[in-house]
Amino acid sequence: MRLHFWIILFCTTLLLATGCDKNDGVADQGSSKVDLAQGEKVYGQRCAACHDRGLAGAPQTGNKREWTTAITQGIDVMIEHSLNGYKGQRGLMPARGGHADLSDSDVTAAVHYIVQKSR
Ligand code: HEC
Numbered sequence: 457m458r459l460h461f462w463i464i465l466f467c468t469t470l471l472l473a474t475g476c477d478k479n480d481g482v483a484d485q486g487s488s489k490v491d492l493a494q495g496e497k498v499y500g501q502r503c504a505a506c507h508d509r510g511l512a513g514a515p516q517t518g519n520k521r522e523w524t525t526a527i528t529q530g531i532d533v534m535i536e537h538s539l540n541g542y543k544g545q546r547g548l549m550p551a552r553g554g555h556a557d558l559s560d561s562d563v564t565a566a567v568h569y570i571v572q573k574s575r
Pocket residue numbers: 498499502503504505506507511512513514515525526533534535537538542543544545546547548549550552553554558563566567570
């Protein structure tokens with residue numbers, strides 16, 4: 457009877473431990489592991505046309521002052537605006553920069569790249 461208890465306890469602990477490991481892996485992928493190299497590539501092909509020179513009112517990448525307002529509201533809002541598009545005081549940011557073929561992670565990586573260059 458006693459032995460039984462310990463075996464069950466051991467198995468439960470093992471199960472919990474492996475379960476937690478899996479969760480950690482997923483969390484890493486979701487939040488902290490953004491591929492900045494991918495972001496730079498996407499940015500160069502799809503976003504630079506407007507954001508390199510500040511065309512059509514776009515905040516210019518690398519210009520801290522022009523990005524302060526956007527960055528202050530937080531990266532999640534910036535990503536949401538980039539995915540769905542939005543109209544602000546400066547002009548119109550088209551959804552996914554007007555490139556519907558870009559995946560969510562492409563756009564997310566590009567936004568992280570811009571922020572890294574502009575803060
Ligand atoms: C056709 C021109 C154009 C292209 C292409 C474009 N943008 Fe923009 N973007 C704008 C303009 C204009 C604004 C400013 C809107 C405002 O604040 O009034 C803007 C704003 C933004 C913002 C700030 C959002 C906020 O919440 O303030 C982000 C982030 C952004 N763009 C990311 C991107 C990314 C990533 C790409 C490429 C996938 C891209 N843009 C391509 C014109 C463009």
